Amino acid sequence: MTIFTENDRTGEIVIRFPYASQLLRQYKIDFCCSGDRRIGEVIQERELDGEKILNEINAHYEEQKQLHNVIIDWKSQANETIINHIIDTHHNYLRSILPELEQLTLKVAKVHGKHHPELIQVQKLFKTMQADLLQHITKEETYIFPKILDSSVVSQNIGNEIALLEDEHSSSGALLKSIHELTDDFTAPMDACNTFKLTYLKLDELERNTFNHIHLENNILFPRFH
Incomplete structure (x- = not known):
């Protein structure tokens, strides 16, 4: 079918x-x-x-x-349900994984950067993305999400603020795509040590989680307020 x-x-x-x-x-x-x-x-x-x-x-x-797998219809979910899911599944994940990846990308760049110069560029891109993402999720939780959940405020036009968040999504997405290309689809080379391999696995996981995070906001939550 x-x-x-x-x-x-x-x-x-x-x-x-x-x-x-x-x-x-x-x-x-x-x-x-x-x-x-x-x-x-x-x-x-x-x-x-x-x-x-x-x-x-x-x-x-x-x-x-x-298989009768349950597929959540996010379009039918309340704003509060979506926001709680975003915070629990994506924001808290970022707060956990970003410091870990900061150390991993720095370490492999120092140890393997001479023979794999792409790691130096990956580390620089990651640092930029890390700062952007942490600032971004703080802005969402401190300013945007409370406005969405406050019925007395949500009637006001917050479209411009949301548009800025969507621009930030595009910037983070572009950084992730650059890292994806530099790492050859997160494929570790033959001479990679376990830390090198772990770094690529974690970057792959970060991309997957972040793209799902952006999808929920760009395609489901934010269009409700444009």
């Missing part, structure tokens, strides 16, 4: 079927910062095998449906 077609937007696909985020990441198809683009357009632009990709998404959807 064909559920998703080339006319569906990437963000909408992940809204309806969150498991699709893994497949889209595999093909480097943006579903968060550029989630308003039709998947067929992106596939054609990147010269990918559209039939194969859509068949995989639809087959995976049917598989999960047969």
